[in-house]
Amino acid sequence: MADLNFPDKQLLDKLATLLGPQGFIADRDLIAPWLVDWRDRYHGESAALLAPADAAQTAAIVRLCAEARVALVPQGGNTGTVAGATPAADGSALLLSTRRMNRLRAISADDNSVIAEAGVILSDLHDAAAAIGRRFPLSLAAKGSATIGGLVSTNAGGTQVLRFGPMRALVLGIEAVLPDGSLFDGLATLRKDNRGYDLRQLLTGAEGTLGVVTAAALRLVPAISGRAVAWAGLSSPRDALTLLRRLEERTGEAVESFELVPANALALVLRNIPGTRPPLDASHAWNVLIEAVGGRGADPEAMLEQGLAAAIEDGLVQDATIASSEAQAEALWTLRESISPAEKIDGHSLKHDISVPVLDMPAFLDRERDRLEAHFPGSRIIAFGHLGDGNIHFNLLPPPGEDRLAWIARHGAEASAMVHDRVAAAGGSLSAEHGIGQAKLAEFARLTDQPRLHTLRAIKRALDPLGIMNPGKLVPPE
Ligand SMILES: Cc1cc2nc3c(=O)[nH]c(=O)nc-3n(C[C@H](O)[C@H](O)[C@H](O)COP(=O)(O)OP(=O)(O)OC[C@H]3O[C@@H](n4cnc5c(N)ncnc54)[C@H](O)[C@@H]3O)c2cc1C
Structure with missing residues (x-):
């Protein structure tokens, strides 16, 4: 790939004119928090943070940077854990934040779909779907900051993959600015589309190395009539897996989340996160948090209660509790979702x-x-x-x-x-x-077979011959 340049004054002036004061931020104090990854392990530099208002401005930025051969690092909520959104420490790249592209362009209960711009925050999407009696069935502990563009670009998983799959399974269409500055308009909410290579899927999980996702069309599912959240203590991960299979046999597809929590992770949360309390009387070597949901007529609480009672009788589960209110359900989820933050505090x-x-x-x-x-x-x-x-x-x-x-x-x-x-x-x-990202790049290169690496590099070269999109991430150098 061609050598890249550092951004010069001429390029920065053009970008400042294009984006105006709201979209071109060069103040070091304002940029600083976005130059560090969530885990505080990688520290980057950037002469400016670019925040385009829409896809057209994004395309103009990419065209200017391609012309000047200057690298761009797309960034959403900066909650990624592999430093994919952290620019290089030498200041050669410019940060492109999607924060201002945060509109829902369309949402339809009849079509079970939503078109969200890249900067929409996941919890805002959850709220918007709930307001029309639908759900966006992907959730994770960083939902208050993680964005649709970031979730698409990392093919995020989370706590509902068991039933609905990762982001890949929920993306119907994508709009993205490609590395030459052209706009790929694949936003249709088609359920079937067999026109050869699937660019939507190629861009999903591409970690910003093949372009900037500016919007995504996403699948919604019907709202649930209720949920039951339980916490069970048991002695081994094998017992936990046996429990999951038994609950699935009893409840069909009602179990949406099944999260393993060892005693030491729970202890870390109880020690570091104010307001948390032990869920069971005694400590157990392993725990699982289970969420079952009900559709029409199904009572998830009764299903879980019967399933867990049978498992206790068989000695598979040592003790269990089912949340008796939404507040208790949330308290159990807080224990699970606080593990990463508690580790960080520790x-x-x-x-x-x-x-x-x-x-x-x-x-x-x-x-x-x-x-x-x-x-x-x-x-x-x-x-x-x-x-x-x-x-x-x-x-x-x-x-x-x-x-x-x-x-x-x-x-x-x-x-x-x-x-x-x-x-x-x-x-x-x-x-x-x-x-x-950058955190796993060396290990990825070391342990990946040649056909996979070769194909990855060939795709990157074909779409981004100048190598301006998020260099140093995902694609190991030759
Ligand atoms: C407490 C906590 C819990 C988490 N739990 C989970 C979990 O359960 N499952 C899971 O999968 N992840 C989890 N994560 C990781 C993280 O939340 C996800 O990776 C999320 O998808 C990142 O979204 P973001 O908007 O913060 O993206 P960022 O961190 O800003 O970016 C992530 C990557 O995507 C690229 N990118 C961002 N936006 C765009 C765009 N519009 N176009 C092109 N590229 C883009 C960036 O360049 C970078 O490579 C967790 C993180 C935290 C802090």
């Missing part, structure tokens, strides 16, 4: 976002936790998340008393390689839902 940890075939995950967890903790005495594995999808966040806390960042600098590469090697041997993925 200090740095070494993160792995892995998947292996669902049935293999319980044995993988037991084996690899013991192996890692024995290899790095004093370290602890916090393994939590989407067990029903075979996706666990397998995070390593350095031994107590260690300077965590220094420990990670010394041992992190070895520890991550140990985890990722085993994941690869199990036929799994080193990035189940967070993407590659």
Whole structure:
């Protein structure tokens, strides 16, 4: 790919004129918070933050930057966990924020669809869908900041993948500015479209390396008549998976979320997040948070109650509670959704976002936790998340008393390689839902077969021959 330039005064002046004071921000204090990734591990630089008001302005920015051969880094809510939205530290790239493109262009209960601009925040979309009796069935703990453009571009997962799949399964159409500045208009809400290569799917999960998503057409589903949220304590991930299958047999597709929480993750939340309380009387080695929903006539609470009572009788579940109000349901969800924030408050940890075939995950967890903790005495594995999808966040806390960042600098590469090697041997993925960004790039290159790498690079070269879109992310250099 061609060499890139640093933004010069001429380019910056043109961009300032194009975007006006609202859309061209060069004040260092205002840009600074957006130059650091959510985990505070990567620190970038950028001469300006560009915030276009619409797709036309986005296209004009990309054309000017392509002409000047200057890199752009798209950014939504900056909640990504692999530093995909953090520009390079040398200041060679400009940050392109979608924050001002935050309109819902259309929403239809009759068509079960919505067209949302890239900067729409996920929780705002949830509210808008609820207002017309529909649901957008994807949720995650960062819903108050994560944007539609970011969710599309990372093919985000979250807590409802079990039933509805990841973002990929919910995207009907995409509008995007391609790296040459042209506007790809694929926003139609078609349910079937067989015109060859699926550009909508290519742009989904592309992490901003193939263009800037400016809007997406998304699938909605009917609102639920009610939900039941339960917390169960049990002794192993294998028992948890058995419980999931039994509940599914009883309730059909009613179980939407099934989240694994180990005792040490719960303890971290109770210690660091004010207002949280233990959900059960005693502590259990493992816990699951279960959400079941009801359609017409179905009573999710009764279904969960019967299923959990039978599981307690069989000795599969040690104890369980079902929320008796929305406030209690929210309190249980807060325990689950606060794990990442609680980890952050606790200090740095070494993160792995892995998947292996669902049935293999319980044995993988037991084996690899013991192996890692024995290899790095004093370290602890916090393994939590989407067990029903075979996706666990397998995070390593350095031994107590260690300077965590220094420990990670010394041992992190070895520890991550140990985890990722085993994941690869199990036929799994080193990035189940967070993407590659810059944080996972080296490991992705190390463990990925040539046909996949070759194809990835060929697609990148074909669509972005100048290499201006989010360089240094996702696509390993040759
Ligand atoms: C507490 C917490 C919990 C989380 N839980 C989950 C979870 O359960 N499941 C999950 O999948 N993720 C999870 N995440 C990660 C994160 O929320 C998702 O990756 C989310 O999709 C990022 O959205 P964003 O708007 O913040 O994107 P950003 O972080 O701003 O960007 C992410 C990537 O997308 C690119 N990008 C952003 N917008 C665009 C655009 N319009 N066009 C092209 N490229 C773009 C960026 O360049 C970057 O590569 C969690 C994060 C946090 C902090």
